Amino acid sequence: MRSAYGLPAPAEDDRLTHVGPGTPAGELLRRYWQPVALSAEVTDLPRRVRVLGEDLVLFRPLTLTGQSVNAGGPAPVSCLQLHCPHRGTSLEWARVEAGGIRCCYHGWLLDGDGRVTDMLCEPPGTAERLGIEQPGYPARELGGLVFVYLGPPEREPALPWFDVMARPDVELRGARLWGEYAIGYVRDCNWLQHLENVVDPWHLIALHTHISGAQFGGAMGQRDLPDITMETTDVGVRYVVHREVANGNRLRRCTEIVFPNVALIPNIHETGEVCKERDKPTDISWVVPIDDTHVTALTMLAVPLVDGRPDPAFRPGTDTETRGPDGELIRPGFRPDRTYEDRQRRPDDMEAQEGQRPIAVHALENLVSSDRGVLLYRRQLRQQIDAVERGDDPLNWFSAAGPSSSGGRPEPLPTNAYNTVRPG
Ligand code: FES
Ligand SMILES: [Fe+2]
DSSP states (O other): OOOOTTOOOOOOOHHHHOOSTTSHHHHHHTTSOEEEEEGGGOSSSOEEEEETTEEEEEEOOBOTTSOSEETTEEOOOEEEESBOTTTOOBGGGSEEEBTEEEOTTTOEEEOTTSBEEEETTSOTTHHHHHOOBOOEEOEEEETTEEEEOOSOGGGOBOOOOBTTTSOTTEEEEEEOTTTTSBTTTBOSSOHHHHHHGGGOTHHHHIIIIIITOOOSOGGGGOOSOOEEEEEEOSSEEEEEEEEEOTTSOEEEEEEEEETTTEEEOOOTTOOSOSOEEEEOOSEEEEEEEEETTEEEEEEEEEEEEETTEEOTTOOOTTOOOOBOTTSOBSOGGGOTTOOHHHHHHSOOHHHHHHTTOSSOOGGGOOOOGGGHHHHHHHHHHHHHHHHHHHTOOOTTOOBTTOOGGGTTSOOOBOOOOEEEEEOO
16 A cells, blocks of 8 residues: 555645635636525525635615615615624625614614715714725626625626527526535635536536436436546536437537536426427536635526416426435435535535545646546636736626627627437
8 A cells, every 4th residue: 555654745736726815716716797695585685705815794785765676776785894883793784874884882884885985973074074985896687696896897798798698588596506505515625626627527427426316307317427528618628528328319408617617507407308409507506716715606587488478387497306206305405404424325426526535635636637637627718817817808808898789798608508409
């Protein structure tokens, strides 16, 4: 046996994994709008969020009639640093009022732009005289999600706009498919190892089929080894799986990371029994780093319309709850509240990805041919980090000004994830 004694303990690749202010990957991710909450979560109470290692508070200043929703729709969301500029109390305990948010401790009132406009314990006029401002970031809403932009003000991009959202036959809706967790109930690990899982189709066969029993129904639960290719695309990295399904049809399944951190996963319950062309994902999921060792995901659902209304039978294509032919739950392993023994007997994404350490150490890995998707994504990430450091705009960064032909909004970005089923 090779002794473990005295071996070096290399550090993680902080250039690719760390996300705080001033870190290489953190600066790259700060060039894009990142979703941090559902629109519906910003109510008449402040909403505390942590993203890219920064603590922030979201709120909607009330109208003068005391409502957070007015006749024209909800008031716009503001995003400020979490700790009060007076003596640091968290503004999650503040009161949302007309004109802003009032800190619970000494009653300073901050408006939507962070200006301190009233100080309850000071003589009138003090706030105006001192001109104190709380820093914050731009916040916008799209498709039921609240996005914030944490990057340099002069490089603010357009909001994300992909072909899978820009469809006349869908209604966009924000969702947390896995609660406070990321895809498949992963949370306590670095964002990169979680995102790499999106372009790791081999783990579907090993972890989710051979090791833990068939945790997926449909074509993804087959035990045979399919034909898999990995490739970079114009917008990111994807894998393409070809396989024959039970009735002899051929399934072509493509899953893509839209750079830098969007997972486009087509329907995981596809059986392949019915022929279809380019059935695109209904779920657009952002893998959002909370900090270096925690990750979450927020999803924009493109809910199909039936007779002009959202289809009541719609089910998200990446809903991990999978039932067998008799309605039995065949993927119980995805729940985060299992016993230790059950997790050992039927490990799932949480065990596999969090088990790579809080931050996976690339220097200790032995990458092989089935890790090609991981390699392609890391290479792309490295190249785009370099681009930002050179002063260039990274992949999929589009100016907020946009082309004039689309009224300021860029043309929808063509994406490359889908299920296609053809006769064998
Ligand atoms: S700490 Fe916020 S008003 Fe004093
Ligand atoms: Fe998985």
